[in-house]
Amino acid sequence: MSVEQSQIGRPAAEAQQLLSQLIRFNTVNPPGDELPLQEHLASHLTQAGFACELLAARPERPNLLARLRSGRDGPTLCYLGHVDTVLADPSEWSHGPWSGELADGFLWGRGALDMKSQVAAEVAAAASLARSGWRPARGELLIVAVADEETGGALGAQWITEQHPDKVRCDLLINEGGGGSFEYRGRRCYGVCCAEKGVFRFNVTTSGVAGHASMPAMGDNALLKMAPLLQRLAERQPAYELTSEPQALLRGIGEDPDDAAGAVARLRAADARLATMFEPMMGVTFTPTQIKASEKINVIPSRAELKVDCRVPPGLGEAEVLRAITEVLGEDGYKIDFTECIVGNRSPTSSPLMETITAWIGERDPGAEVVPVILPGFSDSRHFREAFPECVAYGFFPHRHQSLLQTAPLIHGANERIDVRDLEFATDFFADLTTRVLGSDSAA
Numbered sequence: 001m002s003v004e005q006s007q008i009g010r011p012a013a014e015a016q017q018l019l020s021q022l023i024r025f026n027t028v029n030p031p032g033d034e035l036p037l038q039e040h041l042a043s044h045l046t047q048a049g050f051a052c053e054l055l056a057a058r059p060e061r062p063n064l065l066a067r068l069r070s071g072r073d074g075p076t077l078c079y080l081g082h083v084d085t086v087l088a089d090p091s092e093w094s095h096g097p098w099s100g101e102l103a104d105g106f107l108w109g110r111g112a113l114d115m116k117s118q119v120a121a122e123v124a125a126a127a128s129l130a131r132s133g134w135r136p137a138r139g140e141l142l143i144v145a146v147a148d149e150e151t152g153g154a155l156g157a158q159w160i161t162e163q164h165p166d167k168v169r170c171d172l173l174i175n176e177g178g179g180g181s182f183e184y185r186g187r188r189c190y191g192v193c194c195a196e197k198g199v200f201r202f203n204v205t206t207s208g209v210a211g212h213a214s215m216p217a218m219g220d221n222a223l224l225k226m227a228p229l230l231q232r233l234a235e236r237q238p239a240y241e242l243t244s245e246p247q248a249l250l251r252g253i254g255e256d257p258d259d260a261a262g263a264v265a266r267l268r269a270a271d272a273r274l275a276t277m278f279e280p281m282m283g284v285t286f287t288p289t290q291i292k293a294s295e296k297i298n299v300i301p302s303r304a305e306l307k308v309d310c311r312v313p314p315g316l317g318e319a320e321v322l323r324a325i326t327e328v329l330g331e332d333g334y335k336i337d338f339t340e341c342i343v344g345n346r347s348p349t350s351s352p353l354m355e356t357i358t359a360w361i362g363e364r365d366p367g368a369e370v371v372p373v374i375l376p377g378f379s380d381s382r383h384f385r386e387a388f389p390e391c392v393a394y395g396f397f398p399h400r401h402q403s404l405l406q407t408a409p410l411i412h413g414a415n416e417r418i419d420v421r422d423l424e425f426a427t428d429f430f431a432d433l434t435t436r437v438l439g440s441d442s443a444a
């Protein structure tokens with residue numbers, strides 16, 4: 001592959017080349033094997049003038065820290081990214097998932113969106129600045145590339161924030177989870193991810209009496225008692241319960257937060273995929289995913305168990321989930337046990353960092369607006385928000401040409417690819433954000 005460099009700026013060319021290289025390191029997790037990639041990034045950043053360090057829970061899966069200090073008081077601006085990926089089946093791809101090939105204006109490969117692209121854009125922007133002699137006027141720039149995000153971060157973000165909090169302490173953080181653009185009723189919006197939903201998984205259990213399956217009426221079949229419960233889960237979700245972020249989102253797209261149902265209906269009419277993506281931000285959701293009953297084909301089960309994956313906006317907790325369960329499943333006929341309770345995490349939707357992002361988008365995509373979004377899942381931001389409650393953390397990787405509707409199905413899917421114009425757009429963003437937040441030391 002040869003990357004066409006003549007039409008684009010040097011940091012963007014560097015980002016393309018770096019992304020192509022990063023994709024060629026197979027870091028499918030498990031097993032991850034992030035070491036060779038991290039050594040490559042460390043050498044790239046060291047040559048540019050960064051102080052780099054690899055910190056590992058397991059030697060073959062290190063996390064990379066790279067910093068550029070000013071020596072003067074000021075904020076620590078952290079660019080957080082993960083370098084592991086989910087798996088890929090090459091037979092489903094039109095360009096190899098570890099090829100890093102440039103074709104049809106896209107750079108192809110696993111991680112081209114999630115999220116080697118963001119790491120490449122951040123590193124290229126920062127390394128270009130550093131090589132040009134730029135140093136922060138205040139505070140410091142910290143790049144954290146972690147291992148092991150796709151399976152929860154036990155060796156990555158969770159480990160590093162718990163074991164080395166002083167090395168990754170930061171005031172402002174940019175991570176994955178936002179930046180996709182979308183069009184809605186004449187508006188053009190970029191989502192900044194300000195919050196992530198919590199996870200309150202629970203088991204629904206029904207009980208009966210065991211018996212021989214050759215005589216259906218002999219026992220009392222616990223599995224059949226699941227049928228009406230599953231039916232109710234199929235028919236509806238709990239009522240919307242709008243926290244401050246979805247309220248701000250609805251205002252941002254010109255909708256009335258007091259009429260969430262109307263807003264979702266209009267989103268659905270505009271594009272059903274927008275409703276699919278935005279509706280879960282409006283409240284608690286239930287998704288039944290696993291069911292189990294009799295251990296034996298010829299035994300009527302005395303017990304059946306349904307597992308429900310439940311996601312809860314930050315600010316809401318067990319009390320709201322219990323109320324939602326009663327609302328959807330009714331009062332009787334089952335028992336509930338929570339198996340996992342993690343509250344959601346958030347940063348303020350208004351902040352100087354948000355203003356800087358908004359101003360940049362206004363300059364580079366005139367007429368476009370910035371709106372807060374909630375991630376229905378979660379990312380490594382939760383470990384940083386937990387470790388550093390004062391830190392303002394946002395998910396933001398601006399995509400202008402490839403819309404949110406185009407990128408969403410490619411993440412964790414086949415033919416993951418990034419429009420190289422977006423890689424350039426994002427690289428410019430990270431370079432500008434760096435100097436706007438940390439200033440420029442003219443003495444450097």
Ligand SMILES: [Zn+2]
Nearest residue numbers: 082114115176
């Ligand atoms: Zn990711």
